[in-house]
Amino acid sequence: MVSAVFHSPLDAADEPVAEAPAAAVPAAVKPAAVPAPRARPRRDWRALWLQILPPVFGLGLLVGIWALLTIKGGNFPTPLQTWQSAVDLFADPFYRRGPNDQGIGWNILFSLQRVAVGFGLAALVGIPLGFMLGRFTFLNRMVSPLVSLLRPVSPLAWLPIGLLVFKSANPAAIWTIFICSIWPMIINTAVGVQRVPEDYLNVAKVLNLSEWKVITKILFPAVLPYLLTGVRLSVGTAWLVIVAAEMLTGGVGIGFWVWDEWNNLNVQHILVAIFVIGIVGLLLEQGLMLIARRFSFDD
Amino acid sequence: MQDFIDVQDAAMVFQTARGPFPALRDIRLKVAQGEFIALIGHSGCGKSTLLNLIAGLIKPSEGVLICDRREIAAPGPERAVVFQNHSLLPWLTCAGNVDLAVERVFGARESKAQLKARTQAALELVGMGHAANKRPGEISGGMKQRVGIARALAMEPKVLLMDEPFGALDALTRAHLQDELLKIVARTRSTVVMVTHDVDEAVLLSDRIVMMTNGPAATIGEILDVDLPRPRDRVALSEDPGYMRCRKAVIDFLYTRHQRPALAA
Numbered sequence: 001m002v003s004a005v006f007h008s009p010l011d012a013a014d015e016p017v018a019e020a021p022a023a024a025v026p027a028a029v030k031p032a033a034v035p036a037p038r039a040r041p042r043r044d045w046r047a048l049w050l051q052i053l054p055p056v057f058g059l060g061l062l063v064g065i066w067a068l069l070t071i072k073g074g075n076f077p078t079p080l081q082t083w084q085s086a087v088d089l090f091a092d093p094f095y096r097r098g099p100n101d102q103g104i105g106w107n108i109l110f111s112l113q114r115v116a117v118g119f120g121l122a123a124l125v126g127i128p129l130g131f132m133l134g135r136f137t138f139l140n141r142m143v144s145p146l147v148s149l150l151r152p153v154s155p156l157a158w159l160p161i162g163l164l165v166f167k168s169a170n171p172a173a174i175w176t177i178f179i180c181s182i183w184p185m186i187i188n189t190a191v192g193v194q195r196v197p198e199d200y201l202n203v204a205k206v207l208n209l210s211e212w213k214v215i216t217k218i219l220f221p222a223v224l225p226y227l228l229t230g231v232r233l234s235v236g237t238a239w240l241v242i243v244a245a246e247m248l249t250g251g252v253g254i255g256f257w258v259w260d261e262w263n264n265l266n267v268q269h270i271l272v273a274i275f276v277i278g279i280v281g282l283l284l285e286q287g288l289m290l291i292a293r294r295f296s297f298d299d
Numbered sequence: 300m301q302d303f304i305d306v307q308d309a310a311m312v313f314q315t316a317r318g319p320f321p322a323l324r325d326i327r328l329k330v331a332q333g334e335f336i337a338l339i340g341h342s343g344c345g346k347s348t349l350l351n352l353i354a355g356l357i358k359p360s361e362g363v364l365i366c367d368r369r370e371i372a373a374p375g376p377e378r379a380v381v382f383q384n385h386s387l388l389p390w391l392t393c394a395g396n397v398d399l400a401v402e403r404v405f406g407a408r409e410s411k412a413q414l415k416a417r418t419q420a421a422l423e424l425v426g427m428g429h430a431a432n433k434r435p436g437e438i439s440g441g442m443k444q445r446v447g448i449a450r451a452l453a454m455e456p457k458v459l460l461m462d463e464p465f466g467a468l469d470a471l472t473r474a475h476l477q478d479e480l481l482k483i484v485a486r487t488r489s490t491v492v493m494v495t496h497d498v499d500e501a502v503l504l505s506d507r508i509v510m511m512t513n514g515p516a517a518t519i520g521e522i523l524d525v526d527l528p529r530p531r532d533r534v535a536l537s538e539d540p541g542y543m544r545c546r547k548a549v550i551d552f553l554y555t556r557h558q559r560p561a562l563a564a
Contacts, residue, residue: 199386202356205374207403207454217399221390297389297436 118177134193
């Protein structure tokens with residue numbers, strides 16, 4: 001379950017670049033001869049093009065089809081109209097005209113803040129819990145059925161419970177984020193602890209290391225890649241869920257904004273919001289991947 | 300010479316999903332201080348199990364193991380283990396890996412500078428001083444195995460336990476490391492118990508070769524004294540009649556009298 005999640009489409013996208021220099025240099029002895037991994041002799045423009053062109057084509061195709069479909073007019077905005085309203089929106093992203101009319105920048109920041117709080121609380125509870133589940137079989141067998149039972153439940157089903165308990169929309173939204181981000185963290189951390197290679201634990205036994213040293217020098221570094229995978233999955237889900245939760249709770253936030261613009265029948269703004277949500281999600285994912293790569297080791 | 304390791308009637312039965320599996324029975328072995336012992340046998344004969352028993356990683360189902368007049372109940376730093384697959388922690392540098400052992404054994408008594416000197420000395424001993432700040436991922440398999448040996452030696456153990464330490468290496472690197480090990484052991488006068496499946500390695504390195512019968516319920520079939528003078532030189536020994544005789548005796552045991560069981564072939 002976990003091993004598969006380490007690879008992202010982006011890893012695959014990197015591969016052609018690594019091979020391209022060998023193909024571009026005719027003097028290369030064999031195609032199998034892998035160029036020295038760290039030596040970057042000179043900028044390979046062909047490889048760069050191969051990396052940049054396909055995504056540009058993909059985006060162009062999307063916009064092209066969209067433009068074709070809206071060419072006759074109707075109530076669906078064209079790409080150009082959407083672009084113009086995006087430019088207008090981002091000309092002044094941080095205005096404030098009353099509680100229900102604030103700039104798109106504020107809406108994004110409020111959503112991110114809810115995700116951060118809910119996710120942070122989930123990490124605070126989920127990671128130590130995952131460690132304990134991985135370490136103690138009894139606890140694992142006790143909690144696993146509960147996790148399996150509750151994990152498939154849509155986090156939005158927890159929203160009424162949040163509203164009931166906290167009697168306010170904002171904590172209820174945070175509660176929903178908490179619930180949806182806690183499962184991947186518990187599960188990935190627990191699996192990571194269980195998969196710490198027996199060899200490393202034998203080293204700890206033979207060296208007779210103290211429990212503190214075992215945790216800091218062996219368990220934690222060994223589990224870290226799994227843990228970060230859990231964190232990445234959690235943040236991804238949290239960003240998915242926050243939009244839906246805010247649609248239901250209202251207030252300020254990108255989800256509520258989408259719903260508000262729908263009530264105003266301002267479809268351009270909804271389309272802009274979709275792109276913005278996608279870009280923020282992508283940035284969150286990329287940021288965490290960068291951190292994960294920093295902490296991955298090969299032996 | 301006194302008995303240093305004493306295995307008294309040890310037996311090991313593993314509880315598996317398919318019922319109890321007897322791995323070892325009636326193991327009686329005495330190892331003197333400074334002696335080099337090789338454990339040899341076919342795969343699955345329990346030689347690694349015996350090593351793990353001496354290391355204290357597992358407890359015998361029957362019998363007692365004694366090291367330096369004390370019963371072996373748990374792993375301890377006086378019995379250092381060199382694992383088959385080096386088992387270096389990939390997130391620590393070579394020095395960091397050795398440090399872990401040094402700090403555990405000497406950390407309470409010595410200053411930081413002394414500990415650092417010990418780590419460096421251990422790495423120098425195996426010819427890896429230059430790679431102190433490299434991570435295991437950046438060095439070759441043979442180098443990793445050297446660092447693994449350095450980690451074990453840095454603890455100044457009374458016994459060095461090696462589980463097929465050179466098994467995963469190519470023949471040239473293996474020969475080179477065997478020569479290094481001979482020199483190191485001559486210098487440190489360590490007691491060594493080494494698991495191997497390589498006849499030449501066993502004869503070249505050890506004072507006695509413990510040959511094990513096939514499992515399940517394996518035991519010591521025969522013990523061969525290798526009375527070749529030290530220091531030993533592999534080139535000179537390759538035509539030495541004493542060397543040939545030892546080699547023949549081990550091969551005879553392994554392939555004529557105790558053939559590998561058919562299912563493992």
